[in-house]
Amino acid sequence: MDKKINSIYFSATDTTKKIVSEIAKKISENMDDEITTNNIDFTLPEARKEPVSFTKEDVVIIGVPVYAGRVPNVLLKYLNTIVGNGAFAIPVVVYGNRSYDDALIELKDLLELNGFKVIAGGAFIGEHSFSKILAKNRPDEKDMAIVSDFANRIYTKLTTQDEIQSIAVKGNQPYRKHYMPKDRAGNPTDIRKVTPKTNRNCMDCKLCVKVCPMGSIDERDVSRLNGICIKCGACIKKCPTHAKYYDDVNYLRHKHELEIDCAQRRAPEIFI
Numbered sequence: 001m002d003k004k005i006n007s008i009y010f011s012a013t014d015t016t017k018k019i020v021s022e023i024a025k026k027i028s029e030n031m032d033d034e035i036t037t038n039n040i041d042f043t044l045p046e047a048r049k050e051p052v053s054f055t056k057e058d059v060v061i062i063g064v065p066v067y068a069g070r071v072p073n074v075l076l077k078y079l080n081t082i083v084g085n086g087a088f089a090i091p092v093v094v095y096g097n098r099s100y101d102d103a104l105i106e107l108k109d110l111l112e113l114n115g116f117k118v119i120a121g122g123a124f125i126g127e128h129s130f131s132k133i134l135a136k137n138r139p140d141e142k143d144m145a146i147v148s149d150f151a152n153r154i155y156t157k158l159t160t161q162d163e164i165q166s167i168a169v170k171g172n173q174p175y176r177k178h179y180m181p182k183d184r185a186g187n188p189t190d191i192r193k194v195t196p197k198t199n200r201n202c203m204d205c206k207l208c209v210k211v212c213p214m215g216s217i218d219e220r221d222v223s224r225l226n227g228i229c230i231k232c233g234a235c236i237k238k239c240p241t242h243a244k245y246y247d248d249v250n251y252l253r254h255k256h257e258l259e260i261d262c263a264q265r266r267a268p269e270i271f272i
């Protein structure tokens with residue numbers, strides 16, 4: 001097979017990265033010739049300034065986390081600049097064990113509009129960005145076995161079908177509205193304005209500045225924000241001294257509710 005394998009992802013807390021990278025690696029391992037895998041990590045703002053385009057020679061595994069049941073809307077502008085030129089695409093969404101709602105179909109549609117041919121797709125589960133216990137440590141071994149099998153099936157499809165077929169994925173059209181957390185009275189509540197706090201454990205190492213996908217944490221005073229917070233969990237989960245946290249009542253209520261209501265393990269779904 002004379003295709004080039006590409007992995008491209010946004011991954012604030014590394015679960016999407018783990019899945020997309022493994023799919024790309026496994027497909028590459030199946031190929032006889034020595035091939036190079038191209039990797040684009042667009043988690044940080046600098047990377048989203050680079051234009052990206054592919055050709056018919058490319059197979060592109062592209063992954064994003066599910067935010068509010070959809071493709072994160074802060075990424076739409078960048079995603080819409082990626083040019084397919086007839087490349088094969090495998091959209092992957094990773095969600096925190098609640099639901100992926102319409103994120104996979106949204107990503108698939110977006111890729112098709114950008115000139116990709118979508119030949120497979122998958123929804124996988126990763127530890128929830130808000131929590132240390134919801135989908136804890138996922139993707140785990142069981143998930144990675146499914147990831148591996150998915151990659152093998154993509155390889156088989158690429159090498160055995162004369163005319164590689166497009167696929168359909170699960171989801172609604174028109175897409176459902178963004179999922180909204182509820183307040184104590186059961187009314188939808190908007191947590192978009194919620195920002196992280198910094199406690200006395202902070203050593204001022206600036207790691208949070210480096211990992212914030214929005215480039216929002218002030219380098220001179222890391223307790224301040226210069227831009228928006230998307231609640232991605234990067235500064236919280238990656239802080240070596242656990243100095244970042246949220247104390248907003250509605251955010252904490254939502255997190256707790258998810259931990260209770262979505263505790264039952266969900267399984268990855270693949271479409272090929």
Ligand SMILES: Cc1cc2nc3c(=O)[nH]c(=O)nc-3n(C[C@H](O)[C@H](O)[C@H](O)COP(=O)(O)O)c2cc1C
Nearest residue numbers: 012013014015016065068069096098099126128129
């Ligand atoms: C703002 C926000 C909204 C989210 N919405 C959902 C959701 O609707 N359903 C779900 O199951 N998980 C949701 N999650 C959890 C992430 O999709 C999940 O933890 C994912 O594994 C994170 O990927 P990453 O590690 O690559 O950043 C949300 C996370 C964030 C930050």
